[in-house]
Amino acid sequence: MIQSLIHSKTDALHSMQELLDWIQRRNQEVEVLVEQIPFAEMKGWYADAEGCLRHESGRFFSIEGIHVRADVGVIQEWEQPIINQPEIGYLGILTKEFDGVLYFLMQAKIEPGNVNCVQISPTLQATKSNYTQQHKGRKPLYLEYFLNVEPHQVLLDQLQSEQGARFLRKRNRNIIIKVDKDVPVYEDFVWMTLAQIKELMHHDNMVNMDTRTVLAGLDFGQYEAELSSYKQMSSFGQAMVVSARCRNGRWTMNEHLSWLTQLKASAELNVQYVPIKDIQGEWQVNEYEISRTDKKFFRVIGTRVKISNREVTSWCQPLVQPMQQGICAFIIKKIESVYHFLVHAKMECGNLDVYELAPTVQCLTGNVLDVPKEQWPAYVEYVMNAKQEQILYDALQSEEGGRFYHEQNRNMIVEVGDEFPINIPTDYHWMTLGQIHEFMRFNNYINIQARSLIAAIKYV
Amino acid sequence: MIQSLIHSKTDALHSMQELLDWIQRRNQEVEVLVEQIPFAEMKGWYADAEGCLRHESGRFFSIEGIHVRADVGVIQEWEQPIINQPEIGYLGILTKEFDGVLYFLMQAKIEPGNVNCVQISPTLQATKSNYTQQHKGRKPLYLEYFLNVEPHQVLLDQLQSEQGARFLRKRNRNIIIKVDKDVPVYEDFVWMTLAQIKELMHHDNMVNMDTRTVLAGLDFGQYEAELSSYKQMSSFGQAMVVSARCRNGRWTMNEHLSWLTQLKASAELNVQYVPIKDIQGEWQVNEYEISRTDKKFFRVIGTRVKISNREVTSWCQPLVQPMQQGICAFIIKKIESVYHFLVHAKMECGNLDVYELAPTVQCLTGNVLDVPKEQWPAYVEYVMNAKQEQILYDALQSEEGGRFYHEQNRNMIVEVGDEFPINIPTDYHWMTLGQIHEFMRFNNYINIQARSLIAAIKYV
Numbered sequence: 001m002i003q004s005l006i007h008s009k010t011d012a013l014h015s016m017q018e019l020l021d022w023i024q025r026r027n028q029e030v031e032v033l034v035e036q037i038p039f040a041e042m043k044g045w046y047a048d049a050e051g052c053l054r055h056e057s058g059r060f061f062s063i064e065g066i067h068v069r070a071d072v073g074v075i076q077e078w079e080q081p082i083i084n085q086p087e088i089g090y091l092g093i094l095t096k097e098f099d100g101v102l103y104f105l106m107q108a109k110i111e112p113g114n115v116n117c118v119q120i121s122p123t124l125q126a127t128k129s130n131y132t133q134q135h136k137g138r139k140p141l142y143l144e145y146f147l148n149v150e151p152h153q154v155l156l157d158q159l160q161s162e163q164g165a166r167f168l169r170k171r172n173r174n175i176i177i178k179v180d181k182d183v184p185v186y187e188d189f190v191w192m193t194l195a196q197i198k199e200l201m202h203h204d205n206m207v208n209m210d211t212r213t214v215l216a217g218l219d220f221g222q223y224e225a226e227l228s229s230y231k232q233m234s235s236f237g238q239a240m241v242v243s244a245r246c247r248n249g250r251w252t253m254n255e256h257l258s259w260l261t262q263l264k265a266s267a268e269l270n271v272q273y274v275p276i277k278d279i280q281g282e283w284q285v286n287e288y289e290i291s292r293t294d295k296k297f298f299r300v301i302g303t304r305v306k307i308s309n310r311e312v313t314s315w316c317q318p319l320v321q322p323m324q325q326g327i328c329a330f331i332i333k334k335i336e337s338v339y340h341f342l343v344h345a346k347m348e349c350g351n352l353d354v355y356e357l358a359p360t361v362q363c364l365t366g367n368v369l370d371v372p373k374e375q376w377p378a379y380v381e382y383v384m385n386a387k388q389e390q391i392l393y394d395a396l397q398s399e400e401g402g403r404f405y406h407e408q409n410r411n412m413i414v415e416v417g418d419e420f421p422i423n424i425p426t427d428y429h430w431m432t433l434g435q436i437h438e439f440m441r442f443n444n445y446i447n448i449q450a451r452s453l454i455a456a457i458k459y460v
Numbered sequence: 461m462i463q464s465l466i467h468s469k470t471d472a473l474h475s476m477q478e479l480l481d482w483i484q485r486r487n488q489e490v491e492v493l494v495e496q497i498p499f500a501e502m503k504g505w506y507a508d509a510e511g512c513l514r515h516e517s518g519r520f521f522s523i524e525g526i527h528v529r530a531d532v533g534v535i536q537e538w539e540q541p542i543i544n545q546p547e548i549g550y551l552g553i554l555t556k557e558f559d560g561v562l563y564f565l566m567q568a569k570i571e572p573g574n575v576n577c578v579q580i581s582p583t584l585q586a587t588k589s590n591y592t593q594q595h596k597g598r599k600p601l602y603l604e605y606f607l608n609v610e611p612h613q614v615l616l617d618q619l620q621s622e623q624g625a626r627f628l629r630k631r632n633r634n635i636i637i638k639v640d641k642d643v644p645v646y647e648d649f650v651w652m653t654l655a656q657i658k659e660l661m662h663h664d665n666m667v668n669m670d671t672r673t674v675l676a677g678l679d680f681g682q683y684e685a686e687l688s689s690y691k692q693m694s695s696f697g698q699a700m701v702v703s704a705r706c707r708n709g710r711w712t713m714n715e716h717l718s719w720l721t722q723l724k725a726s727a728e729l730n731v732q733y734v735p736i737k738d739i740q741g742e743w744q745v746n747e748y749e750i751s752r753t754d755k756k757f758f759r760v761i762g763t764r765v766k767i768s769n770r771e772v773t774s775w776c777q778p779l780v781q782p783m784q785q786g787i788c789a790f791i792i793k794k795i796e797s798v799y800h801f802l803v804h805a806k807m808e809c810g811n812l813d814v815y816e817l818a819p820t821v822q823c824l825t826g827n828v829l830d831v832p833k834e835q836w837p838a839y840v841e842y843v844m845n846a847k848q849e850q851i852l853y854d855a856l857q858s859e860e861g862g863r864f865y866h867e868q869n870r871n872m873i874v875e876v877g878d879e880f881p882i883n884i885p886t887d888y889h890w891m892t893l894g895q896i897h898e899f900m901r902f903n904n905y906i907n908i909q910a911r912s913l914i915a916a917i918k919y920v
Contacts, residue, residue: 088725157718159725173725257901258617264903265548265619265633352813353903441717442902443724443813 012193013098022190023206026108027117033306034112034405038287042302042316050275051285053300053318059129061085061403063290063300063318065274066168068349071267072427074375079280081290081300082350083320083403084168088159090131091210092124092146092175095155096183096191103191104176105142105183109208111401112305113319115408119208119398120200123189141186145179153177156217159443160451161356163399164348166298166320168271171352171443174214188309194218201456204396205408209452212397216451219437220459221245236392237459240433243339249432250335256439259429263345264354271349291323296367298322301405321405324366328449329383329412331360332392333420333430340430342379346447356447357439360428365410378425386414393456411453433457472653473558482650483666486568487577493766494572494865498747502762502776510735511745513760513778519589521545521863523750523760523778525734526628528809531727532887534835539740541750541760542810543780543863544628548619550591551670552584552606552635555615556643556651563651564636565602565643569668571861572765573779575868579668579858580660583649601646605639613637616677619903620911621816623859624808626758626780628731631812631903634674648769654678661916664856665868669912672857676911679897680919681705696852697919700893703799709892710795716899719889723805724814731809751783756827758782761865781865784826788909789843789872791820792852793880793890800890802839806907816907817899820888825870838885846874853916871913893917 014022039047044056053063064084069077094105109121126140131147155176162170185191192200197215200206221244230238247253276285282292291299298320306314331342346358363377373381393413398404424430431439436454439445446454474482499507504516513523522544529537554565569581586600591607615636622630645651652660657675660666681704690698707713736745742752751759758780766774791802806818823837833841853873858864884890891899896914899905906914 086728086730090725151715151718154714154718157714157721159721173721175721253901254614254617255611258611258614261617261619261633261635261903265550268546270546439902441713442899442905443721445902 031308039302051277065276065279067272069270087128089127094123113401113405164350169352205398209400212452212455216455243433246432246434319405322407324364326409329361491768499762511737525736525739529730547588549587554583573861573865624810629812665858669860672912672915676915703893706892706894779865782867784824786869789821
């Protein structure tokens, strides 16, 4: 079905330089203004009697409070604000073959929270409120291709989770479709090869989270045709294809499934709604923000946004602003000559199913680490002290700018050798890339931070 | 790992007649008394200020109310009582090889709701409250084998859902382990081959739901060694092994996953707690029962139970009593010479993840069908009018007697030929047995009614 995904970036429809220039031009041409305003001045939004921020339509999303009781981790009971967005939106990429090479129709999109204005986004990025036109804007471009898709056009179609610490059980439909007929290319859209998009992921904050989560699902181990491109790959790319084709590594899928069953069966995670106005802990609410007195974690702010090229050019909305940077890192290691990823079963309060599989390291940095190193989360110190030759990937990547204000996390892939301790904590397992992909096909197994890192793996 | 699962029932440790005699003897020797009492007289239980029935320990389960809004089905908004049991319990079967044949240590167990006293149950059937000894009874037998299991002893270890119309997101840990050392066989326990247990499933109400759901996970397509037994199988058994080994049938796993993604993404299912005392609709509460004025669906009653051979010999508890019988049926058909099962994506209010895959037919009968046949659920009429030669399986099977009082449903497998309509509703898909097993490995895909039918498939 796919002729060639892995394609040298030099002879594509557009060169890398042309793409970078195009992104820069879009940055200059689109006008953006984001200003923080009091919650009460957010048109279309209101605080209900319990202090929760809601949209007048009853749709989009709301900012609510939750009380959490869990039986793992250092802190086992707390309250926090959370984004509640029960609707499942589209993150859709339209692809088409030109001269035997698959191209992805990417969008230069600005979201209000983006740290750097334009980021490369999927063809279609639409909440149900968007595409059912609750906000009465113009219809999202290319929507009809996705609404009318035929089964044989679907390359990938998965429900995937978002950040479990910020969203209450939020999911999106991650979908890639392939069309044969001519496709108009509107302003802000451009055809890219997968190799080009992955190259852009090695720049800071250039490819948005939505693109990364969708592309993470593409499983190179599954495409026989790709093996014809095998010789074009880097030796690392070749090794990754071997790992992706390995459905049973040193440990079998059944061993991983039993491990997850054991963890989920013994865990308790209880999440209850609480009114924002009653929220306990360090949290405080004023007319401008919901924040913590210790300045940790994040705060919720109100914003007024103007972006000249969007379906609706001006609107207000709450955004979540992190108070710390974070780090997401996979440690990988060749075990019996196949790359294995050190996966962490992580409980987060917004998870639909208690645990999801996270990267080896996923934590905040900054003052969170102002404790003795013995109390740091596992492997943080190891990753932060990795030698240059161990670091296979290192870039700052943004969280979704439609909900998060200027949030970026350091994304790393770090290779370790035989010196790495064999004994790992019980909530860690080594998996091949093929096993991670197998879990990814079934929803709510691989978390968004892990998917972001998987997407960044370059094959050429 | 497994030498021979499929074993002729005649030369087992115990003959079928010995097993049937043993069950009958257990029925005579164990004393059982279940009497309906007012809720207020249930020792250890109380109705809270909102009318919900709770245990004084804060554990076990509670009877609460829910308000449901859904966007599929004839009735899209309703209220009902539901069983809330957030703890995940063990349904565990211990196995051991004798002379190259795998035997399952089964228990003759009486649950208060059982229609016929003793039923064949897993080795270990314990809620977390049981096995952490919240109710201060004696420790469940064989518990230590499961608590101390080594990964290599695990044949199957899955989280599986219970009835989505009655339980709020309840799951159990379904686990089969294989031990090598000698195992004491206590009173009420006996070694059986899988063929014998499956034979007992062709009797009415002889094998309990917990046994059925655990055994459903055994995937014959996965055991190479079984092929040596292939010639001992019936021609139907051979055809089922072919279907079980078929991971891609006429439709691929990716097509099924995309179909499920589409259904889950477009559906809305909103479930909110409501106090029992405020429950709307036909529901009414008095000192003896929570029931409907139209006598439909089910009622909740209070009971006092005495069973002579249990960890605790006397206790009180609420039970759910159905007001109608039901029918669960799979339609199967050879497509391109491989058996495919007609699976229904069914939304039920207690589902963790909106939809689970159900049998072709899963509905109440009785006065629910007192409407014109055009309004009957899909395929009910077809199944009820099936000719004798189409019916491959037909038995009454009980729901779990620990929660349900005298509940039994007709379980059927019906084969259809080319006369069967090709066009099926959009919420139905044809799957091979191998594909159903693939979904079963990942939790919350195959519902308990479907699993019960899969378990009943006989190979010899």
